[in-house]
Amino acid sequence: MEFDPVILARIQFAFTVSFHIIFPAFTIGLSAFIAVLLLMWMATSEERYRRLARFWTKIFAVSFAMGVVSGIVLSYQFGTNWSRFSQFSGNVIGPLIGYEVLTAFYLEATFLGIMLFGWNRFPDWLVTLSAVLVAIGTAISAFWILAANSWMHTPAGHEVHDGIAYPLNWLQVIFNPSFPYRLAHMLNAAYLTTAAVVLAVGARYLLAGRHIGQSRIMLRMAVGMIAVSAPLQLIVGDLHGLNTLEHQPAKVAAMEAHWREADDSAFVLFGLPDEEARENHFEIAIPGLGGLILTHEWGGTYAGLEQFPEDEWPPVANVFFAFRIMIGIGLILIAMGVWGGYLWWRGRLFDNRLYLRAASYMWPLGFIAILAGWIVTEQGRQPWLVHGLMRTADGVSPVPGASVATTLALFVFIYGIVFSTGVFYINRLINRGPKEEAPTAHEGMPNRPISAAEEATRDATGRGPAGAPGRSLGNREG
Numbered sequence: 349m350e351f352d353p354v355i356l357a358r359i360q361f362a363f364t365v366s367f368h369i370i371f372p373a374f375t376i377g378l379s380a381f382i383a384v385l386l387l388m389w390m391a392t393s394e395e396r397y398r399r400l401a402r403f404w405t406k407i408f409a410v411s412f413a414m415g416v417v418s419g420i421v422l423s424y425q426f427g428t429n430w431s432r433f434s435q436f437s438g439n440v441i442g443p444l445i446g447y448e449v450l451t452a453f454y455l456e457a458t459f460l461g462i463m464l465f466g467w468n469r470f471p472d473w474l475v476t477l478s479a480v481l482v483a484i485g486t487a488i489s490a491f492w493i494l495a496a497n498s499w500m501h502t503p504a505g506h507e508v509h510d511g512i513a514y515p516l517n518w519l520q521v522i523f524n525p526s527f528p529y530r531l532a533h534m535l536n537a538a539y540l541t542t543a544a545v546v547l548a549v550g551a552r553y554l555l556a557g558r559h560i561g562q563s564r565i566m567l568r569m570a571v572g573m574i575a576v577s578a579p580l581q582l583i584v585g586d587l588h589g590l591n592t593l594e595h596q597p598a599k600v601a602a603m604e605a606h607w608r609e610a611d612d613s614a615f616v617l618f619g620l621p622d623e624e625a626r627e628n629h630f631e632i633a634i635p636g637l638g639g640l641i642l643t644h645e646w647g648g649t650y651a652g653l654e655q656f657p658e659d660e661w662p663p664v665a666n667v668f669f670a671f672r673i674m675i676g677i678g679l680i681l682i683a684m685g686v687w688g689g690y691l692w693w694r695g696r697l698f699d700n701r702l703y704l705r706a707a708s709y710m711w712p713l714g715f716i717a718i719l720a721g722w723i724v725t726e727q728g729r730q731p732w733l734v735h736g737l738m739r740t741a742d743g744v745s746p747v748p749g750a751s752v753a754t755t756l757a758l759f760v761f762i763y764g765i766v767f768s769t770g771v772f773y774i775n776r777l778i779n780r781g782p783k784e785e786a787p788t789a790h791e792g793m794p795n796r797p798i799s800a801a802e803e804a805t806r807d808a809t810g811r812g813p814a815g816a817p818g819r820s821l822g823n824r825e826g
Contacts (some may be wrong), residue, residue, distance in 0.1 A: 351749025354741050357429040360756045362726070364421050367763050371415030371438050375717050376490055376535065377542025378408045379483040381569070382463075386476040400562045401479070402467060403782040404546075407774055409464050412456075414770045418763065429752060433733055433743030440515050441496050445520070448492035456485035487535060492532055498527035500734050501725075502595045508737065515742055525595055529588035530725075537721065540681060541714025543573035547684075548711035549778055551704040559781045564698055567707075570752045571688035571697065578681040585678070586641070593642055593650060596735060598660055599728035602667040604638055608652040613639030618672075621664045626654065627717055662728045670723035677717040684710060 382401050389397035423445070426434045434441075459478035466475045505520025506513045515521050550566030552557045593600045600606075605621040605628050608615070615637035619628030639648035653661055684707065691697040729735060733743040 351753045353747060353749040353752050354478045354744050356749055356752040356756055357425075357744050358740065359364060360429060360752060360759060361422070361425055363756070364418065364425065364763070366722065367767060368415065368418040368422060368721060369718060370715050371411050371418065372486070372489070373534075373538040373541055373576055373715070374448055375408060375411050375415055375547070376486040376538035377540075378411065378545075379479070379486050380539060381542055381546060382408060383476070383479040383483040384569070385565075386479050389473060390476050395563045396565060399782045400565060403462060403562075403777075405479075406777050410770055410774050410777070412460070414766065417766060421759070427745075428755075429745050429747070430733075430743050431745040433738065436511060436738055436743065437500075437513050437734055438522055440503075440513050443515075444492055444496040444499070452485045452489035452492065455488065456482050459485070462466075486736065490535055490538070491531060494531045495522045495524075495527055499524050501530075501729055502526040503734055503737055513737070526588075529584065529591045532584045533581070533588050533721075536577050536584055537714070537718055539573060540577045540581060541718060543570045544681065546570040546709050546712045547688075548709065549576065551707035551710075554698060554705050555701070555708060562782050563610050567688075567697060568692065571685065571692055574681055575685035575689040578678065578685045581678055582682065589642065596729065597651045598653065599655045599662055599667070599724075600642065600665045601651055601656070602695060602728055603671040603724060604642075605664055606638065606650070606652045608654050612623060613637075613642070613647075613649045615641060616668075616717040619668075621668050623661065623664050650764045660731060662730045667724055667728045670720040670727075674717045674724065676719040677713045677720070680713060681710075681717075707760060797807045 382404050385397045385401040385404070388394070389401065402518060426441075459481045462470055462475060462478040463482050466478065468663050487777050499521055502525040503513070504524040505517040505522075506515050508514070547570035548568050550563040550570060553563040554567070589600065605616050605619055607628075614633035614635045616628060616631055616633045619631035619633070621628050636646055639650065640646050642648065655666065686706070688697060691700050691703055697703070730739070731739050733740045
């Protein structure tokens, strides 16, 4: 049996990066959510914020660990499966990934220990500061990784000598034409994805009558974030689309299954793209809308796939359907944000069971949209590995296809175990919910059993023996 090393190397990288991207996207948003909770705790002294932050920190720890484990494999694949690509672009991609380690990973690693294990051991301000710095670190990590990825789509600031790319201007390399749009789109997607998870968890607790106080905090914060970030994502996506039309017009033509510029630039709601026949079967389209979206002019036209060499076409069906899945989920999130905002305004957010039931199933939508968007981005770049400079087939390592097939099978097996275990443990943490913690000495309470005499001297706010300092524990849920 003959194995195609190019196809197998692509499948292997697509498989591993699809697993990996879920966790960094979640941790980017979740770290920001935890940091906001701790800042609110410091500002209000309400213990509910602290308990909620500790609860989500446990989930963050599992997600962060799974992201690190699944991400290490990707860097090795540059050498094992894509050595020719590494030789060509290593002078550009290598430093960018190195900067990510030096500026982001070290920052996260330094303060992550305090964030995870510093509760009741370090001052409250230091734990809060650590959470804020970890959140900043995850965003910086996204900055460098997306700079490297964006350069592969819109390479700039380099020159090529003897088949090797050399950087000339690092500012142009980093801030290449697609980078600002790609960074804004990905960061907003991460925050939106986390908000959908928080919304679903809070809704499930409310439906079950558990953790009422914390659930209301989660719903308010999640609805507020979705109501803002979901419409913002539509705007950022539109700007990103215009940038893609300028620099990667074949990708846009595949996204829209647009075959000829002479068409009326309709927006295809549904169809079955047929590359051989160069048409869409069972097409349902809105005339003129595609041109309006992409040129911002009614009747505007843009290049169709037939204007590009056929060997430079992306896989049209994959890109076409993935784009519509991403857009469809975005519209659902916008609707949930508007609906939730309206109920919040009317004072019915916490008792509208229809909304709570719908919200309780929202948690996977952000992840699906991210994966669909990744398919649009990466398969839409094909057949280029570095757009206009290196084809994918020219970037693989000279290794037998059987070797790649073997490692792919091992990755599927190991990732299946790791992913299943991680999701199972996260689900157990969510089922347990925020823990009701006993006060400790660090919180101004005696770190020992409390006698009846001491109990009798407590003030009405639960701050400990009368006149004793300490953070209030009177803000119990419900």
